[in-house]
Amino acid sequence: MSSTTTTSNAYQVRNMNFFYGTRQALDGINIDIPAQSVTAIIGPSGCGKSTFLKSLNRIAEAETKVRIDGQISLFGQNIYDPKVNLTQLRRRVGMVFQRPNPFPMSIYDNVAYGPRVFGTKGNLDALVESSLTKAAIWNEVKDKLRTSAQGLSGGQQQRLCIARSLAVNPDVLLMDEPCSALDPIATLRIEELIENLRTQLTIIIVTHNMQQAGRVSQNTLFFNTDESRIGQLVESGLTKEIFFSPKDKRTEDYITGRFG
């Protein structure tokens, strides 16, 4: 399977509407998300940015009943095609959650979990080491790989979760406010990590922190709710343009801290 197609867009989203039960959460989303770069999603609470992220690996439907119209394609393949194998999709699209969620097992087993689920047998030492190295946590845990992952600090746990995602060699990494439960130093380390991973895969990060979006991303999507509380994509573009010369008044108000 060749995961490196020639198209420069990781995702193409066309006329996407998202419903939780009967309540619409997103309306008419159209966007291309470029590959091998970091895209930040910003917007006030309840604007649907996490919902949008969760539709990109179809994890939303694991949580509750949802309905999605329109089309989302990943490197040219429609991910809502009924024939899509969710297991395969989610292997290619990793996800890091708001609160670090290491499994209650050893550090080693956490990283080896994905490969084992996909039937990799035998010695995973090399893969575990390279994944932990990529997630910039190898030096801190190499002497205690067999101890419980839950003894790590919050920031270490979050980097472990990133290593866990990287172990199945994804093309895309979705991050849902990955630093909101972390202190500034741990946050900085995650941001450095994002910067280093950028050349290897596509990263899409939801963040409440505008400075963070400015620091880590090349492109930014600004979501907001309309009068009927339905989320919509207001503006998208290069991060520096969104931040320094927003076209939409709502974007400007949000960026400058007038609401949200």
Added chain:
Amino acid sequence: MTMSKQSDDLTQPLEAGRTFFNTGMTILSGVFTLLGLIPLFLVLFYVLSQGFSSLNADIFTQLPAPSGTLGGGFGNAIQGTMIMVAIAASISVPIGVLTAIFLSEYSRDSGFVQYVRFGVNVLAGVPSIVIGVFAYGVVVTTSGGFSAYAGGFALAILMLPIIIRTTEEALKLIPWELRLGSFALGADRFNTIARVILPAALPGIITGIMLAVSRAAGETAPLIFTALFSQYWLEGLNKPTASLAVLIFNYATTPYADLQHKAWGASLMLLILVLIISIVARIVFRRRS
């Protein structure tokens, strides 16, 4: 009540009435806690003091003495109880745990699950003697006699709702984020349950199983209808089988001091048995996780 007496002095004590009420309620709840613990300690104390003297090696190795003679033991009853509880556990643990997994992991809120849950609660409330009569009708009358199988079957029905409820609770305590984390790595439901959720919930599940085992080991009514009793070592799983609970029931109601004494010993033995099973299970499963 007015607020007129409020002052800015931080050291001003509570009004006398509130202080009195506070202290009174604290003492009251402490006293009732002690009252609640009294039966537990009395039972333990009585069983220990009455039963301890009758514990000796013969109890484990000897059969009950023929009526009218002293001595003997009840090794066959210990053996019978352990075998029937083992039969019951081997039926009820797989069914119970898998049912709980279905309720908690596969269809949390569907209508069908509500009915199953209701059914489990009803089953938990069925008196054990009714379960005994049921097992008598289903197993004893159709298989041609009292047997260890029938006893195990009755105990399994008794254990089932306890295991289902405690396992479901243990599974629900596992944070939803762990399941999402596993799904997000591409794991399917089976791998998520087998590799993440069950190991994490194992201590709670073991506790529930132990609770069910303790309950089953002490049940008398269902066994009277199904395993009956036997004066001899187990001759086969399809034969009437002795058990500690029925032995206690038989001996305690006789007018003979020696047999009453043995009943106390058997009660203590039952407590020790349950304690040992719990401790061993905890040690084994703690080491693994």
